[in-house]
Amino acid sequence: MSSSTRDHGGEQPAPEFVQMNNLVCESVGGKVLFATDDWFAAAENLLKKGDPEFKTGLFTEYGKWMDGWETRRKRIPGHDWCIIELGVPGVIHGFHVDTHFFTGNYAPRISVQGACLQENISLPTRGDRIGSAATEEDFKAVERLHSEKWEYLLEMTELTPGYAESCHSYFHVNSKERWTHIRLNIYPDGGIARFKVYGIGQRDWSSCGPNDLEDLLSMANGSVCLGYSDAHYGHPRNLIGLGRAADMGDGWETARRLDRPPILKANKNGILQVPGNEWTVFRLGHPGLITHIEIDTNHFKGNSPNSCKIEACILTAKEEEEENIKNKWAVTLENRWKTLLPVMQVLLIF
Numbered sequence: 342m343s344s345s346t347r348d349h350g351g352e353q354p355a356p357e358f359v360q361m362n363n364l365v366c367e368s369v370g371g372k373v374l375f376a377t378d379d380w381f382a383a384a385e386n387l388l389k390k391g392d393p394e395f396k397t398g399l400f401t402e403y404g405k406w407m408d409g410w411e412t413r414r415k416r417i418p419g420h421d422w423c424i425i426e427l428g429v430p431g432v433i434h435g436f437h438v439d440t441h442f443f444t445g446n447y448a449p450r451i452s453v454q455g456a457c458l459q460e461n462i463s464l465p466t467r468g469d470r471i472g473s474a475a476t477e478e479d480f481k482a483v484e485r486l487h488s489e490k491w492e493y494l495l496e497m498t499e500l501t502p503g504y505a506e507s508c509h510s511y512f513h514v515n516s517k518e519r520w521t522h523i524r525l526n527i528y529p530d531g532g533i534a535r536f537k538v539y540g541i542g543q544r545d546w547s548s549c550g551p552n553d554l555e556d557l558l559s560m561a562n563g564s565v566c567l568g569y570s571d572a573h574y575g576h577p578r579n580l581i582g583l584g585r586a587a588d589m590g591d592g593w594e595t596a597r598r599l600d601r602p603p604i605l606k607a608n609k610n611g612i613l614q615v616p617g618n619e620w621t622v623f624r625l626g627h628p629g630l631i632t633h634i635e636i637d638t639n640h641f642k643g644n645s646p647n648s649c650k651i652e653a654c655i656l657t658a659k660e661e662e663e664e665n666i667k668n669k670w671a672v673t674l675e676n677r678w679k680t681l682l683p684v685m686q687v688l689l690i691f
């Protein structure tokens with residue numbers, strides 16, 4: 342049995358686990374496989390990467406257009422639920438439930454169950470679901486999963502209405518197991534804007550040979566961002582996402598530093614002489630011999646960095662915790678960091 346605790350709703354800072362990877366985001370392959378009802382707005386919206394929007398005065402033929410999953414007011418016994426397949430299976434550290442803009446129609450309670458399924462499951466294709474509910478055939482197909490018996494990662498808990506100051510609820514999950522699927526229950530019905538499942542990917546390395554070339558920094562292979570200096574326009578965890586970035590919002594983008602001199606000077610190698618630098622630290626998904634590094638500045642045309650440097654080190658879990666929690670990576674471990682790539686100019690080709 343896993344345990345979970347509510348962190349808080351409201352305007353306080355979000356818990357640490359939101360620095361991890363969202364394992365159900367549509368951009369990493371998260372998928373809704375089944376939902377009891379999608380009348381006002383389809384469950385796929387839960388997994389969108391962007392923040393929820395509200396469009397005043399926009400109505401569909403089913404009611405007010407909403408950016409989230411919203412079921413109809415139930416007039417039959419039971420409650421609504423959906424099944425979500427993780428894009429990246431892994432260990433779950435917490436949930437972020439955002440009821441943004443669902444005020445008189447938010448789901449008042451939720452619970453979350455999880456499963457680690459070995460085989461690929463095939464359910465009827467969902468297609469465009471707005472204005473519909475699961476058919477008898479859908480229910481028959483999903484019954485085979487026995488999802489009502491999956492382990493509870495979060496017991497039934499109250500949510501808070503979707504006003505800016507109350508819409509965010511965070512729940513810690515205390516489980517070391519690997520999960521592939523989630524059942525999200527809402528009681529009895531209503532709307533949720535976004536559902537994020539934060540954690541660390543876990544893959545099976547047994548089929549991987551010692552000379553295979555693998556992306557040790559891919560979130561699908563278990564890497565995670567441990568710290569950074571600035572994430573003003575984009576979080577550095579985007580660097581370890583799957584595939585190429587869709588747009589500039591899918592990259593790491595800092596604010597322009599204010600400590601740069603008013604007139605910039607470069608050295609003979611074209612490296613601008615500025616007082617500081619931005620940085621981010623990742624734990625690799627697996628220790629390994631690094632033979633190739635790819636830096637992709639896709640979409641950053643007027644704002645890619647002038648130069649970069651890559652360092653690496655080997656840390657035990659205890660050392661990592663000390664650096665991360667106590668020192669926030671401010672103090673480097675003497676002689677532990679080795680330069681993999683010295684400061685070099687980032688060339689722009691477009």
Ligand SMILES: NC(=O)NC(NC(N)=O)C(=O)[O-]
Pocket residue numbers: 381403404405406407411414445446
């Ligand atoms: N104004 C509403 O949002 N009404 C209903 N919801 C939508 N989306 O129309 C409802 O009450 O559940």
